[in-house]
Amino acid sequence: MATSSHLLPPQALHMIRSQPSKKLGFSPFLSCAPSMNPILSISRLSLSHSVSKSSFSLDTKARREVLVRAEDNPEAVDANTATEDNVVEADEAKAPRKPRVKLGDVMGILNQKAIEVSEKVRPVPEIRTGDIVEIKLEVPENRRRLSIYKGIVMSRQNAGIHTTIRIRRIIAGIGVEIVFPLYSPNIKEIKVVSHRKVRRARLYYLRDKLPRLSTFK
Amino acid sequence: MAMTMASLSFPSPLHKTNLSSSLSLPSKASTFLTKPSPKRRTLTISMSMEAGIGVMASKLGMMSFFEPDGTVVPVTVVGFREGNIVTQVKTLATDGYDAVQVGYRRVRDKKLTKPETGHLEKAGVIPLRHLQEFRLTSVEGFEPNQRLVFDEIFKEGDLVDVAGTTIGKGFQGGIKRHNFKRGQMTHGSKSHRALGSIGAGTTPGRVYKGKKMPGRMGGTRTKIRKLRIVKVDKELNVVMIQGALPGKPGNLLRITPAKIVGVNIPKN
Numbered sequence: 001m002a003t004s005s006h007l008l009p010p011q012a013l014h015m016i017r018s019q020p021s022k023k024l025g026f027s028p029f030l031s032c033a034p035s036m037n038p039i040l041s042i043s044r045l046s047l048s049h050s051v052s053k054s055s056f057s058l059d060t061k062a063r064r065e066v067l068v069r070a071e072d073n074p075e076a077v078d079a080n081t082a083t084e085d086n087v088v089e090a091d092e093a094k095a096p097r098k099p100r101v102k103l104g105d106v107m108g109i110l111n112q113k114a115i116e117v118s119e120k121v122r123p124v125p126e127i128r129t130g131d132i133v134e135i136k137l138e139v140p141e142n143r144r145r146l147s148i149y150k151g152i153v154m155s156r157q158n159a160g161i162h163t164t165i166r167i168r169r170i171i172a173g174i175g176v177e178i179v180f181p182l183y184s185p186n187i188k189e190i191k192v193v194s195h196r197k198v199r200r201a202r203l204y205y206l207r208d209k210l211p212r213l214s215t216f217k
Numbered sequence: 218m219a220m221t222m223a224s225l226s227f228p229s230p231l232h233k234t235n236l237s238s239s240l241s242l243p244s245k246a247s248t249f250l251t252k253p254s255p256k257r258r259t260l261t262i263s264m265s266m267e268a269g270i271g272v273m274a275s276k277l278g279m280m281s282f283f284e285p286d287g288t289v290v291p292v293t294v295v296g297f298r299e300g301n302i303v304t305q306v307k308t309l310a311t312d313g314y315d316a317v318q319v320g321y322r323r324v325r326d327k328k329l330t331k332p333e334t335g336h337l338e339k340a341g342v343i344p345l346r347h348l349q350e351f352r353l354t355s356v357e358g359f360e361p362n363q364r365l366v367f368d369e370i371f372k373e374g375d376l377v378d379v380a381g382t383t384i385g386k387g388f389q390g391g392i393k394r395h396n397f398k399r400g401q402m403t404h405g406s407k408s409h410r411a412l413g414s415i416g417a418g419t420t421p422g423r424v425y426k427g428k429k430m431p432g433r434m435g436g437t438r439t440k441i442r443k444l445r446i447v448k449v450d451k452e453l454n455v456v457m458i459q460g461a462l463p464g465k466p467g468n469l470l471r472i473t474p475a476k477i478v479g480v481n482i483p484k485n
Contacts, residue, residue, distance in 0.1 A: 101453060101454075103275065103277060103296045103298065106277050106278075106294065106296055106453055106455055107277055107278040107280065107294060109453060110280065110294060110450070110453065110455065111280060114282075114283075118283075138287075140286055140287060159281075160280060160281075161280060161281055161282075161283070162280070162281040162289070181281075181283075181289065183283065184283055184287055184289070185283055185285060185286075185287050186287035
């Protein structure tokens with residue numbers, strides 16, 4: 001049933017032809033190719049449209065995903081339109097049908113969710129290497145006062161929720177580098193003070209340079 | 218008298234014949250290699266008993282979790298495929314022991330052999346790939362084709378034991394496999410990563426059984442004990458457990474309540 005074929009990526013069409021109409025487990029969906037068209041809003045409509053026709057017999061538990069990913073929906077749902085001879089569970093009664101989350105996407109979704117939660121509490125500005133930032137940190141033991149750390153961003157390591165930046169500064173004549181997780185609840189404020197033009201992603205060369213280059217008032 | 222009889226009755230390795238252990242009970246249950254026989258006076262928990270019903274799961278990966286106070290906790294994300302359905306309940310009357318058999322991971326019909334399919338159809342469950350038993354003291358309240366929901370069995374903050382197959386490392390030498398120390402790299406030494414001496418001289422004139430030597434490492438079942446459940450996510454059907462778990466992402470895990478003497482297991 002490729003009625004919404006204008007929305008289907010060619011890979012999904014191929015998959016419908018090749019997979020036999022049976023009760024499919026997880027594996028076929030995990031092996032389907034990632035779609036190339038990121039149509040977010042249209043895929044939502046196509047989801048509700050094609051659910052009313054298809055017999056979605058995969059999911060028996062009440063595991064539904066709120067965050068709908070564009071790649072999943074057209075392929076997961078439209079593959080099941082081919083399995084029309086199966087148990088007609090007819091989930092049309094449950095109107096808001098949320099598609100199944102692939103186990104391979106869970107890590108990405110978890111990181112995204114955690115970042116969203118953190119951004120709601122405190123938005124994180126865009127920070128790149130070469131920015132001179134000021135960070136206000138709350139130490140749990142010393143809750144009355146906020147510690148302030150200023151310095152140049154030497155590197156940024158992207159790791160989902162544990163994205164970190166490395167700040168360098170000369171404090172009392174000694175070069176100090178501190179690593180901050182950007183989405184930590186202890187960081188109360190991050191402010192970009194200024195920017196220095198750099199031509200590197202990691203400024204490790206500052207360790208060998210004069211202290212003057214790492215001094216910030 | 219009893220202690221001499223106990224020490225002679227079974228061929229234990231040299232480092233296990235300590236008289237203190239044989240003083241505890243006159244039967245052969247003093248070693249931890251044999252299970253206590255059912256003819257003992259009290260029914261105690263043997264090593265294969267679980268402290269409660271467990272579930273099977275798949276390892277998904279690792280990430281960091283920020284606690285509300287700012288502490289960063291390394292967690293393993295554990296997901297659940299379609300499964301965790303009771304397939305058979307074994308009782309003392311029918312099978313000689315009490316256990317609950319749980320299946321995991323739904324597959325296509327043609328992936329299972331006919332005997333396996335028949336066994337599952339007797340319980341009326343969907344085709345499942347993995348079957349594992351959880352041996353319990355009492356099997357009340359479990360019926361075939363009953364789904365085990367993770368949320369009801371485990372809560373946040375619980376301690377669990379997780380068992381799984383470790384990453385296979387292949388044929389490894391003594392240093393990696395048994396944490397041996399290597400020899401000197403310079404100063405004229407000719408032995409860097411070798412085993413060194415493997416025994417004494419003319420007496421005993423042989424190498425002891427169980428001598429640690431190179432061999433295949435990993436790919437075995439291990440159990441990591443007393444891991445804390447950090448978060449249970451009901452929408453994604455995912456659990457976060459503090460620490461690292463055996464295997465790579467996609468690995469089958471067996472999660473059971475932690476067996477802590479005094480809390481879950483009666484002290485005997």
